[in-house]
Amino acid sequence: MEILSGKPVAQKIYERIKPKPIKVAILIITDDMSAITYLKSKVKKFSEFQIQSEIISFDSNISEKELVLKIEELNKREDINGIFVEMPLPKHIEPLNIFSKISISKDVEGLNPINLGKILYNQEFIVPSTAKAVIELLDYYNINVEGKNVVVIGRSIIVGKPLSLLLLNRNATITICHSKTKNLKDITRSADILISAVGKAKFITREYIKENSIIIDIGTNYIDNKLVGDVDFEDVKDIVKAITPVPGGIGPITTAITIENCLKISSNYWL
Ligand SMILES: NC(=O)c1ccc[n+]([C@@H]2O[C@H](COP(=O)([O-])OP(=O)(O)OC[C@H]3O[C@@H](n4cnc5c(N)ncnc54)[C@H](OP(=O)(O)O)[C@@H]3O)[C@@H](O)[C@H]2O)c1
The missing domain is CATH 3.40.50.10860 (Leucine Dehydrogenase, chain A, domain 1)
Structure with a gap:
């Protein structure tokens, strides 16, 4: 793992x-x-x-x-x-x-509807930081999403929706799940890459996961003042191929992208 x-x-x-x-x-x-x-x-x-x-x-x-x-x-x-x-x-x-x-x-x-709408046109300038953080992580670890079944749990305007579009722009096959999704486990078990942005501690246990899949945990939750993700790390760690930790996973990348967004916007500087 x-x-x-x-x-x-x-x-x-x-x-x-x-x-x-x-x-x-x-x-x-x-x-x-x-x-x-x-x-x-x-x-x-x-x-x-x-x-x-x-x-x-x-x-x-x-x-x-x-x-x-x-x-x-x-x-x-x-x-x-x-x-x-x-x-x-x-x-x-x-x-x-x-x-x-x-x-x-x-x-x-990047939450003004014009900036968000640009993502629909496959134009990504200022993009919501957590969604972009996931893309940066995938790129860094050479995880190609093209043609992969990617399941995103969560459809918020700041995380789930923009992230799903960024993944679609990279030719992933996306399924977006939410609180009204039926048979969630059946869907998540089809995921090559499972991304959780639910906000519920230890929500994702091994029954939700296909063996050898990649798990990205965006959730930030507190148990007894301790930061934990959505995924029950101990329960899933021996069946997954790769997994982001919480803390130390998407959080630090989000901060870096936020800073990059500030500097981009203030100087129109484009990487
Ligand atoms: N690491 C970071 O830098 C970072 C940044 C931003 C957010 N976060 C964390 O990411 C998590 C999500 O943030 P958010 O702002 O997107 O939260 P949010 O607006 O509360 O959205 C949560 C999503 O989870 C869905 N959901 C809730 N219960 C569910 C269930 N039982 N089954 C399936 N889906 C369910 C909700 O569905 P409905 O739409 O149907 O209500 C909603 O789409 C939070 O823990 C937040 O703290 C982390």
Whole structure:
């Protein structure tokens, strides 16, 4: 069994990006522990690349209108190069009404519908970081998805949907599963590559897995303050061909891509 560590993949991304003094605004409307932990590590890493962060936090009862007004103000501010809106948003806020207001030139996360729509045309410039992180991992370990049965569990706008399209653009045969999927195990057991973005600790056990398949665990969950993925690592490790660890898998690559997205957007620099 091969462990697909994210650390060398992230390192390779850091080697190809050039630091630049820029500033990003990060809007956070949550007290979700995993989001806050991730934000702290992200901001610390940003500063190593000369990226300053202005964190703007809101109570979860903020109205959609107030949030849009803030984004419009940040769109106009010349000292702000990029805008993040941390997910998840409170239920009363429609993500489309927020992400469509972020100027394309400041859309660090690639969640403006124009940037997301470009993926449908096989044009990938600013792509949601976690989805791109999976592609970087596959490329680094020379895992070719063409013609493979790839099952993605999760259809969120930030992970599952864009990732499925990126894989489709690379000629994988994609199945997208979600909470209404019937006979999930039968589908996941057909996967050459199984990707889980569910957000449930130890959700994927060996009954879900085809022997000798490749498992990519995007999930970040906490058990007793300890970060764990969606996959029950101990249960599956002796039947899989390769697997990403949590922590140390997709997480560090996501951070590297986020930084790359900031620098790309601020300079129109294209790799
Ligand atoms: N490593 C990283 O850098 C990184 C970055 C982003 C996210 N994450 C993690 O990745 C996970 C997913 O994030 P997200 O934002 O995509 O979460 P999300 O918006 O909550 O989406 C979860 C998806 O899982 C599906 N699902 C839930 N229960 C299921 C079940 N029993 N069977 C099959 N599908 C089920 C949901 O289906 P429905 O659509 O039907 O509700 C939904 O599509 C979370 O743990 C998050 O913390 C990690």
